[in-house]
Amino acid sequence: MRTLIVGAGALGGVIGARLLFSGVDVSFATRDAQKADQLRARGLRVTGCGPSIHVDVRNARALDAWSQRFELIILATKAHDVPDCAHLLAANGTLLPIQNGITADRPSSLGGLSNLGATMLSTGDYEQRNFGHLLLGALRDEDLDRAELVGLHLRQGIDARVSRNIRGAMWSKLLINCSVTTIGALAGTSMRGYIELPEGRALFDAAYDEALTVAQAAKVRLEPMVVDPRPPADRDAWVRSLLSAYGDLQPSMLQDLQRGRPTEIDVINGAVVARGRELNVPVPVNTAITERIRSISRGATKPSLELLRATLCPCRRSTGTT
Numbered sequence: 400m401r402t403l404i405v406g407a408g409a410l411g412g413v414i415g416a417r418l419l420f421s422g423v424d425v426s427f428a429t430r431d432a433q434k435a436d437q438l439r440a441r442g443l444r445v446t447g448c449g450p451s452i453h454v455d456v457r458n459a460r461a462l463d464a465w466s467q468r469f470e471l472i473i474l475a476t477k478a479h480d481v482p483d484c485a486h487l488l489a490a491n492g493t494l495l496p497i498q499n500g501i502t503a504d505r506p507s508s509l510g511g512l513s514n515l516g517a518t519m520l521s522t523g524d525y526e527q528r529n530f531g532h533l534l535l536g537a538l539r540d541e542d543l544d545r546a547e548l549v550g551l552h553l554r555q556g557i558d559a560r561v562s563r564n565i566r567g568a569m570w571s572k573l574l575i576n577c578s579v580t581t582i583g584a585l586a587g588t589s590m591r592g593y594i595e596l597p598e599g600r601a602l603f604d605a606a607y608d609e610a611l612t613v614a615q616a617a618k619v620r621l622e623p624m625v626v627d628p629r630p631p632a633d634r635d636a637w638v639r640s641l642l643s644a645y646g647d648l649q650p651s652m653l654q655d656l657q658r659g660r661p662t663e664i665d666v667i668n669g670a671v672v673a674r675g676r677e678l679n680v681p682v683p684v685n686t687a688i689t690e691r692i693r694s695i696s697r698g699a700t701k702p703s704l705e706l707l708r709a710t711l712c713p714c715r716r717s718t719g720t721t
Contacts, residue, residue: 400552403428405484407438409517410497411475412525414557416443419454421556422427426458428465428484435459437522447502447527455522455676460683471549473497477655478666494548495535499576499651500666501569501674504538509546510565511535512572515557516648528648532558536565541599558671570614575624577668578607579641581688583650584662584695585710587702591646594638596704602711604634605684618680648655656695656702664692 402418404411405428406659418425429435438459443450462482468489474496481496485506488494515531533553546561553559562568573689579590582603584595594597611628614621621628624643629634630637655662668685675682691710694700 400470400548401467401489402426402471402552403465403484403487404473404475405482406475407434407459407522408475409519409525410474410513412443412475412516412517412519412523413445413517413527414475414497415456416445416452416454416525417449418457418553418556419443422453423552426465426467427456427460428462428482428487429459430461432461432464434522435464441523443523443525445527446604447525449527468492471495471552477502477661478663480550493545495549497533498666499572499580499663499713501573501670508538509535509542509549510538510569512565512569513710514572519597520691522530530558532560534560534562534565534568536562536568538566557575561623564622567620568624570619571621571624571628573667573670574607574610574621574628575613575641575645577610577671577685577688578603579645580652581664581692582606582707583667584652584656585688585691585702586704586707587653589645589647589649589702591705593641593704594646596707598708598711599704600638602684602688602707603638605711606668606688609675609680609682609684613671613675613678613680613682616680617674640678652692653702656692662696664689664696668692679716 401516403426404415405427407427415425438456442453442455465487469487470489470492472484472494478498494505495511497511497513515526518526520526535546537543550559550561569668583590626637626640652662666688671685672682672689687710
């Protein structure tokens, strides 16, 4: 299965390196020719969790330089930065986005997500932070066999699992992203840095519960991830489980803000806001978080615990909590 990975950041680089190391034919499409040249010159190196490897890269070009067609194209870019690469799909080829948030379905597309933690140290040099996996699945019944074949192909080099409810899994991850990730970006710290503060815990609970209400109103059948997506009445142990998994990770959205890059807020909290409004579900907390992150992106303010507190106060008034 001829495979093209679009994007050679942390996720695309680690996936590609592991596949190449296992003998899979993988090509890379980058934003520009300079990065493609660097990948060919340096190869890919992965350290951290799992075996440390270094592999040569023979096939890397800027996306607009590719004309060959591929049976599988993996989109490992940010959700707001998805290039048009449908013209590179072979007949009956498959598009596999591995991205955060809820994005629109595309023809010949599967759903996908990753809990594989990785950091790009420099072009072609990556640190794998956990023993995570890819989860993929069919968004339409007619693509069930397609999903199984892609999963079988990817398992040659990485832990790839096929879900029969990928849409529910994507929503379950969205619930975590719109609380753990974006509140960390708002506060300028990891989950552990804010969750033990009363205001941090209150904003986390409010954002998560609001997004959960939207998912339930949309009749999404949520999938267990690190935790059951439906927290118990006494959720302290439930929060500790999330803290164990995500507590010390720097949110990727915070990294984007620090580097002056666009964030994925519109397909995370912004997606909850849009769907909530469609379903007439009040979404003041996720609306406030979305507006604050956009404000940071514009340079109008900076991430801080004070900004977290300032976000919580009007939310409490609008929801009637104290």
